[in-house]
Amino acid sequence: MSPGNEAQRNAGQPSQAGARWARANCRPCDLPRVVVAGTGSGVGKTTVACGLIAALCARGERVQGFKVGPDYIDPSYHTLAAGRPGRNLDAFLSGAELIAPLFAHGMRGASLAVVEGVMGMFDGASGRGELASTAHVAKLLRAPVLLVVDAAATARSVAAIVHGFRTFDPQVKFAGVIFNRVGSEHHAQLLREAVEPLGVAVIGALPRDPRLATPERHLGLIPAGERAAAARRTLRELGEALAHHLDLELVTRIARSAPPLACVPWDPQVALGAAAGARVGTDATIAVAAGPAFSFHYRENLELLEAAGAELAPFDPTRGDTLPPDSSGLLLAGGFPECYAEELAANAPLRAEIATLCAQGAPVLAECGGLLYLCESLDGRPMCGVLPARARMSERLTLGYREATALTATPWLTAGQKVRGHEFHYSRVEPASGDVVGGREARGRGVRARDSREREGRGSSLGAAWLLRSRGRERAEGFVAGGVQASYLHTHWAAYPELAAGFARAAAAARAATAASAGDATTSSARTHRTPVAR
Template sequence: MMNEINIPRILISGTGSGIGKTTLVVGLTKALQARGLKVSVFKCGPDYLDPTYHSLVSGNTCQNLDGWLMGKESVLSSFAEASHCSDIALIEGVMGLFDGHSPHSDIGSTAEIAKWLQAPVIALIDASGMARTFAAIATGLINFDQEVLIKGFIANFVGSEGHTSLLRSALLPTPLLGGLPKAQDQSFPERHLGLHSATEEILTEDKLSFWQNICESYLNIDDILDLAKKASPIPIKEEERKTAKTPSCKIGVARDKAFHFYYKENLRRLEESGAELIYFSPIEDKSLPNVDGLYLGGGYPELYASSLSKNYDLLHEIRNFARSGAPIYAECGGLMYLSNEIQDLQGISYPMLGLVPGKAVMGPKLKALGYVEVHTEKNTILGEAGIRFRGHQFRYSDLLLENPKDELFSYKIRKRKADLTSSEGYTVGNILGSYVHAHWASNPSIPENFVESCKRFRK
């Protein structure tokens, strides 16, 4: 059955990372909400951090849209479902407009999503120390791939209103929709290669009001809205969604300051497969909820290692839960929580669950970043051997195993830039932990299999 996506939409992209896309989308979201509009916000690519900002500001869960992880049909159906009943959709790009899985194609790039969604693109360019060259960069972006509908530009880090006027007179190929001034004291703090996760301490009302006022004062909001309304309807083959089932099992999902990196699509697919999701805090809660399995997502357990290690009652309950044969699936930060201990950058170690025989050691430099493909080599709680799926890694720690025996590993991981594979997927009984953030749109059988594992344990 064919349907149409017919929602006003704008995609905010630019020339690279760190040029202010997230800040612009946050400020623009607030400015549009002040006009009484319901805004849905999306993030291109696999990033788990920027969506926390957009979710907090918009009041709706920010969905990831990633062509390589999800495929076109899942991207379109996720966009259609999450933007339903909204007045406008804002999509934040990833890296530069044409950066993605490969330097030779638009696979996994913002440009790919822009084409699939037929979204008008506004490109953000760092204009500091620049005049006519701004027009050269703008012309290059437009001419590089004319299937990408670049309809306007925004200059960031301008020195003055006169600087913006100078850029506007530089024979731009499409309109300059505004110039945003430098405001270093109002910027969002960065951590590692990305932002901190959004909290109300970071996204204060004063800071949100500041960026709302900046956007209202320096951008032509009316022109941006006009561009959004001119987006063409998209024919979409409606993905066959499962009828909501009566829950057949309960899965505990760790969610607090230490664990909060989850793809919304994964959680939705678990629910569609018959799981009732029960959220709990490994930092605050003293006991486990009554559940049949656990999902321990990514996050920053190293920042809260002391609190996690002192929650003795919960640690004891999870250990007993695991020893009873209950399925436990963990990703990245969740894997670190399963380990014997976490060693922070100061060399201080904090005891953890001790269910995976190794030590998670934080380092000052990035250990892994990028897309991966996973092939399972033995039966796990996610299904029989031979399953394939895609995911993403972003970590600053290594897991140092006590005794790296072959039987501990269940994954073969292939990075996108190399033909070599590595062993991963740490399996102990019905425990499966990995540094990979899997996106289950790449293999919808995985959430179904995990639910089946939890149902078997329940019986």
């Protein structure tokens, strides 16, 4: 049984057919791995994880970096440090059953994994216990855990902290502690003496060093791609610092002590339900916005589109690029368009091309930053004008996991389908959804999903994209217009491979329609200009 063949899910949770197939075909996989957890946010998990990746790579390991949770920025540093695409492991977005298969998929060609945790070790999806926490993912991977403790302004009290984290969940394989922001050698000795009675391995103590800090802005660290040269230098220095202050031999032994992981590596072809290399979509070129303004991609989403037969063509809207030739679909991911609004506004030819592609009914998915780009304006600067809305930055953060129901059908998504996703932004779009523009504000259970038969012709059709639910509250959000879906919701398609298949098919259909239209126009032109035959 192939996991791609299950009927549409009605609870927004990942396919159980995929889980059954994986259990029936699992085999032990020897995958050395270690999880870098923290006592909370800001204690230095990214510093340690990236430094470990760089240091272990310098020792000849082929290291794969992973990030627990829906983060796009930290994996960009993993990518730069390891020379391999960083990947995410999110038990809310993909479901717990896919964590090990996705991990094994990412480990192809690697010799050791460093998994960076999220927030504090036991912090997960709000109100859902351990779900999607670092501890949850570590247990799913049966991986040993190294705890990063910010030791600034403390000494013996770290023993209580370490003891609490070590004993809170006995199922977590607690393997050692790393002290960060240590003031001196004497301070480091005090910390070691404090935890010695616990029998906890001290991997090392990192001194305070402002030179190794990474600049931040409103959504966290500045992505590595925006400061590649400086980031490479910092990562090299981080690797050297960790090689000096941490016991890398011990880290390697701990990683190799992880037991074999019984699973089947995730495969996009299998996930799509393809047999013998069959392709779901053909002759489709999907333009993928990239560069600093649109860098938030889950690697598996792109792999699914490629497995479905699509050719992915990246372009950078901030550098004066135009749409790749023969584009019949468009992905506008999240990122930082607000930081590059001037460059985006200056590329008027591209904005016009995107508006034309949208008007032609091609499938266009715009997430978060992509939504802002399709609005009429962003902080007063002209954008693509596809949506009758204006975007602006604000000081209020919108953050969290969402249960989502599609309110309006798209060429790749049926109305009523349920998925899981997340939001993370400081911007506002006015109005917030297409149903508000259409004259009826969509709220709560009074909103009925609309399928394609209820929608009017392209150009006048406008509906809300999603009904979002979180902690007992629900609201309509986003826009669907023709083949365009634009919203703040980020989704991980490994849990919903049918969305990738549908998007690729829609792009192929759009290309075929364009070719047919061009052929009809050529035939009509030939008839009009036919040379009369002499009688």
